[in-house]
Amino acid sequence: MTIMWKFCTHPSVRDSNGRSVVGWVIDRELEKNITTLLQSNPNADEKFLAKLLLKNFCSEPLVLALLTFWGERCLEIQTRQPVEAQNLDLSWFISLAYPLLYWRALARRHLSCFLYRVGEPAANEVHSQLIKFPQYAQLQFDKCDVWQIAWSIATDPAKIFKNFDFERPLEKYSYGVMKGKIKDQILRLGMEKMSSNWALLKKSTQISVKEALRHQGYKQTKLDCYLLAWNLFKQIYAPQRPTGSRSLPAPTGEQFDEIANLYNQQVRRRPQLATLGAANRKTIEAWLTECIQALRNYQTRHRVSDSINAPSGRNEDSAPLSEIIFAPSSNSQVAQRAQLGNTPDSEMWEQLENQEPAEQLKAVLLDFLPQKPRDTSKCKYLLLLLICGLDLDYRSIAPIFGVCHTTVNRRYKSEMQRLLTEVAKWAQKQLGVTPDSENLERMRAELNQFLNEHYRELIFQEVFQNALQQLDQQRRKLLHLGYSWEMNEAEIARELQLPEPEVSNGLVTGRQELATAIAIWIQTDFNLNLPPELVDKIAIKVRVLIKNY
């Protein structure tokens, strides 16, 4: 069931007592495909399936390209004419290529489903960061909007998995990339909506313009004209000075003429542009205006909710929205997840995919870590504990050290750099790994993972486990369902048959008590006074500790 949930469902947003909640709709065609795969591979688990889908999806372009090339050469030899001059029955060829194309399309859809699943928590995390800054209009998006952005990104898994290293944990990798892309999109949308049309055109990248034009349905030849015109616009048009207003005027008539002249010159001069016709001032202005319109339309594409909420694709037999999976009357979420051995599936996924650092490296890292000294004012130990163990930001913890947050940032980065360098030297000496930028980036990811696990484990052993046991059973259950199983309050209420306000209250007070226990431990052990607002932040971060419990 978890495999189906991960690879065969689409999100569906609905209103629940005035709040938007996400349900999942199964795509029957995808379900059938996975069932067929599992029948021929009974021992296949999620990891196996994910790799199979990725390998097929990622390698397809080469296979298809080879097949196409081979097919065209065969036809040329047979007919002694170029393929373009023929009007042949290519059914035999299509019959060969079609299964590959179909399989690729299916793999793509499966991977999109996987990314929809990953996209929801990624979007939630980004949204929780954005709402801390309500004063900035350009960063304010509803949770629904952020979900839509995430799911819009998920429809193109090629962009997520383009450089995927199969040795890396899939879900963690996807989560990180999705989060980054969601943030980039939000930042961009915020700036775009405040920019005038010509500023938007001037400040777009070629990729954005190309995507927007393709989204508009423009074919390659037209695309080439427009992109060339846009490139030349960029070469010739610039603000006369910084305006501070995100607004730029249209180019002057003279500038349009210059662009047109240069366009025609380029077309004459370069063989690869020979197919493009000439242009004049009016043409250039029209093309650039169309580029602007395409960019504006492309901005709002993620708001078309129907394409996401409803399963899409051909020959599809999807379940209607009323059959949302995990309906409470029949199959409780807990019961279904219990089929996996009483562990949250995301955690199990992590355990499947997670490649823990070698024991030897762990021992080495422990030696490199700062030890708990008596003087806490410059305590790197405390710094790492708070940032890696509790995921607190620099601004929150700066008052503890009596410095500004940029100093905290600097100290943290300095310490991370030191640790990374030590790890790199060890890896070079013991494993023969060259510590160039690429390898260091991988090592850094492992180092981050180790530090997070190490300091969370420390907090867990020193204080958290006891504090959790001190809570009453009901609150322990609430916290477990809410943060380990990622159920929302409505779902928990249904599961435990409790009123929602009681669920909400239990979660809040449970978190607060755990946070207070951690805060007291830090204050006692390190002889510090923690400001109340920091305790509140720890309460929010307690979720992560519970999830990893």
Add this chain to the structure above:
Amino acid sequence: MSSILEAFTTLYPDQIWLEVSLDEIKKKWPLEQEYSYDVARWNAFLNRLTLDVFLRWIEEESGIKEQPEVWPSRDDLSSIWEVVNGTAIQLGETRIVLIPNEAMDTKEYEVPAEWVDIPSWTADYYLAVQVNPDDYWLRVWGYATHKKLKQVGQFDRIRRTYSLQPEELIEDLNIMWAARELGCDRKATIEPLPSLSPARAQSLLEQLSQKTPYSPRLEVPFAMWGTLLASDEWRQELYNRRVVPSKKLVDLRQWLGHFAESGQNLIEDGWQRLEDIFASPEPIAVRSQRGAKPTSPDAIAFFIHLLQSNQPEHVRRTAFKFLEENGAGNPDVINFLTELLHSAKNEKTRWQVALSLGKVDLENPLSGIRKAKLIDLGMQLIVVLSVTIVPKANGRKGVLLQVWSQSETTLPAGLKLSLLSETGETRQEVEATSDLEGRGKGSLTLPAFSPPPGTRFRVRVMRDDDSITKDFIV
């Protein structure tokens, strides 16, 4: 840090977000005449802003101990920004190129081929900088190595750029610093560029200096373009030709050139020999107070001997002074000074020798040229600005700037002599002071400098609100 930057730092903790003030934005805007077309001016603005803000971050925040240097030099930047985006800095042995971009999205990172395929321009690391002057911030959102750009980057033949996707960059600069410390990042191998004959270079310069509203970088094949750009002299020449001069330049090359041909000091636009201004063979600052008297060969030999031995500075100064005052036209003195000019390792000594040689042998080509001009600052204050140029072994010219009092023995307090870049940034400055009894110096001297051929600079003499600025090209 402003709150919006705090928001961004929260969202992107691994990236560097830097604030820019309105004042900085105003100051970084180039003058109209500094670049020949709008996009170059805008690029220069973005690059200048990026460079200064990033250098400030390196010095104040990064924890890096080494002093960063602009490559090749600040004076060369205009000639680069006139034609291509990007700025290089040198941090010890490491070269880092900053590529600023005002694009609102970071879907691609684009590096002009000049920074990747010109052998002397290649860098170890290329930083992606997003600049948003409207919202007063810029951010460094990742970096790539030369190898990554060459091996993974998509080359656009039309735009002549290498592009990477954002996931191909490394976001955390900590990794770059660690990699730099460990020294294992290697550049990709690139082909050397072909050489250009001077005639061909001149022909290209003629073609590319035609005024266009866009960069000429795509007008000729890259091999030729790259070779042209890699030469400091040709690049500067291209810049000089493209940027319309709006002010009269004093061409120091003509001073030396004319002197080398004719052995005569060319007098033009009020520039004449310092000695003629003071109507004496010796400038006031070094006039002997004892008066002239015949000098014995033994005395000459004695002071030559002093300069040949390792004497304290004040003794050497006295010896030079004696030879200047008493050795005019003396072959022994001239020969000795000429040999010393070749053999002296100390820069200060070479200047001194060149100046002394100029006093004892006015027509000696090795002595360089010193010319001066009267500067009227108003309020009955007239001073003498002198410029001495000396040929150097590396093909450059040494330049020494001085101001002398014309009628008084000391310069008035508050008088300033400044060396400015072509764009008006102060590079060096000295100010005349006086003690409680009103005693001061009779001259001001700026430290000597040796700019690349074709460099333009400005010299300003100022007191209170009155100033005179002269523009030079060397």
